[in-house]
Amino acid sequence: MHLTLENAEALLPGGLQPTSVSIENGLIVMGKGRSVDLTGCRIFPGIVDLHGDGFERHLAPRRGAMMDMSEGLFAVDAELAANGITTAVLAQFWSYEGGMRRPEFAQKLVNALLQVGDDLLTDMPLQLRLETHLIDEYPDAEALIDRAGIKYVVFNDHLPHDALEKGKRPPRLTGQALKSRRSPEAHWALLQELHNRGPEVPKALAALAARLRDKGVQLGSHDDATPEERSAFREMGARIAEFPETREAAEAAQSAGDPIVLGAPNVMRGGSHAGNVAAAELIKDGLCDAIVSDYHYPSVRRAAVQLADTLGLEAAWRLVSERPAEILGLTDRGRIEPGLRADLVVLDPKGRVGATFSAGQLAFARGAIAARIMGTG
Structure with a gap:
C-alpha cells in the first residue's frame, strides 16, 4: 500500500x-x-502504551468463563486500534491473587500470543508483573520470561503487610481466595507465609534482577511510596518507576534519572482512586515521562488532549508516543x-x-x- x-x-x-x-x-x-x-x-x-491491563476483559470476561484467548486477542487488537494505540505493552501478573493474575493465566496468554502474534496488527509486547514475595516461583517465572522473550519486568508487592503484621484478616480476603480456588483459611495462611518470608526477599530479588539484566530485560517497580523504596529498586537495576504513590517517590526517581510512568485514568479522574498523589499535579511539575492506559485504553488519547491545554500539544503527545518509545528502546516509532x-x-x-x-x-x-x-x- x-x-x-x-x-x-x-x-x-x-x-x-x-x-x-x-x-x-x-x-x-x-x-x-x-x-x-x-x-x-x-x-x-501512534500511541505507545507502556503499561495496560485492559486486555483482560476480552480474554476472560467473567470468572470461570475464559474465552478462546486467540479470539480474545483479536478483540484486544481491534480495541487498541480504535483508540489510536499502535504499540501496547500487555501488563500480565504473576501473582498469588488468583483469577487472571495467577501464573497459569500468564502461561496461557503467552501460548496464545505465540500462536497468533503474527496476525495481530498492533504490536503487543508482554510485561510480566512479578510479586516479589513469590520466591519459590522465581524459576518458573524466569522460564516464562525466556520462553516468551519478555523484555520488560516489573516488581510488585501487593501483600497487605500492615494487616498481616497485626494478625488481622485483610480486606478482600474471601474474594481473592475464591479467585485463587482456595478456602479463605488456606489463602490467609498463604499470605501470612509470604509475609513472613519478607527478610529473604531483598537478596533473592537482587539475584533474579541481576540475571534478568544480563539477558537484556528492562526492570521497573510499581507503586513506590517512599524515596527509600525507589532507591532500593534502583540499586537492583529496576530503573522505571511505575505509578509512584507520593510526590517524594516521584522526585527521587527524577533526581536519579529514572523514567516515571503515570496512569491516564488518574489524569482523567482528577486524582487517584486509591488516594495517592494526583498524576496531573506531577505532570504539571515535570515529574512524568510516559502516560499509560493502566486499565482503560481510551484514556490515553483523552489525557494527552486534555493536557495539551497546559503543556502544549507537542509536549503532551510526546508523553504518549515518543517518550514511551524511547523508554522501551524502540527507536523506530x-x-x-x-x-x-x-x-x-x-x-x-x-x-x-x-x-x-x-x-x-x-x-x-x-x-x-x-x-x-x-x-x-
Whole structure:
C-alpha cells in the first residue's frame, strides 16, 4: 500500500504543521502515493502504551468463563486500534491473587500470543508483573520470561503487610481466595507465609534482577511510596518507576534519572482512586515521562488532549508516543519522520479517532475517514 495522506495537519518535531504524510511498505516515506484527502483532520504518531491491563476483559470476561484467548486477542487488537494505540505493552501478573493474575493465566496468554502474534496488527509486547514475595516461583517465572522473550519486568508487592503484621484478616480476603480456588483459611495462611518470608526477599530479588539484566530485560517497580523504596529498586537495576504513590517517590526517581510512568485514568479522574498523589499535579511539575492506559485504553488519547491545554500539544503527545518509545528502546516509532514505522493515528475534525495505521497497515477506520481512505467517499 502506497498512500499519501494530504491536506491535514501533522504533529511533526517542532509542532503541528500543514503537510502530507506518505506510507509505503510499512514505513513513512518521501514521495507520493495514492492521494487521501484528510481536510480538517490531524495526524499524530501512534500511541505507545507502556503499561495496560485492559486486555483482560476480552480474554476472560467473567470468572470461570475464559474465552478462546486467540479470539480474545483479536478483540484486544481491534480495541487498541480504535483508540489510536499502535504499540501496547500487555501488563500480565504473576501473582498469588488468583483469577487472571495467577501464573497459569500468564502461561496461557503467552501460548496464545505465540500462536497468533503474527496476525495481530498492533504490536503487543508482554510485561510480566512479578510479586516479589513469590520466591519459590522465581524459576518458573524466569522460564516464562525466556520462553516468551519478555523484555520488560516489573516488581510488585501487593501483600497487605500492615494487616498481616497485626494478625488481622485483610480486606478482600474471601474474594481473592475464591479467585485463587482456595478456602479463605488456606489463602490467609498463604499470605501470612509470604509475609513472613519478607527478610529473604531483598537478596533473592537482587539475584533474579541481576540475571534478568544480563539477558537484556528492562526492570521497573510499581507503586513506590517512599524515596527509600525507589532507591532500593534502583540499586537492583529496576530503573522505571511505575505509578509512584507520593510526590517524594516521584522526585527521587527524577533526581536519579529514572523514567516515571503515570496512569491516564488518574489524569482523567482528577486524582487517584486509591488516594495517592494526583498524576496531573506531577505532570504539571515535570515529574512524568510516559502516560499509560493502566486499565482503560481510551484514556490515553483523552489525557494527552486534555493536557495539551497546559503543556502544549507537542509536549503532551510526546508523553504518549515518543517518550514511551524511547523508554522501551524502540527507536523506530513514536515520531512522524521518513524511515520510521508508519504508526499513525488520524483524528477527525471532532477529535475522535478516525483511522489508525500500524506499521502501514490500516488497523481501524470509521465513517467518512474510512470512506476517504478506501476511495469511496
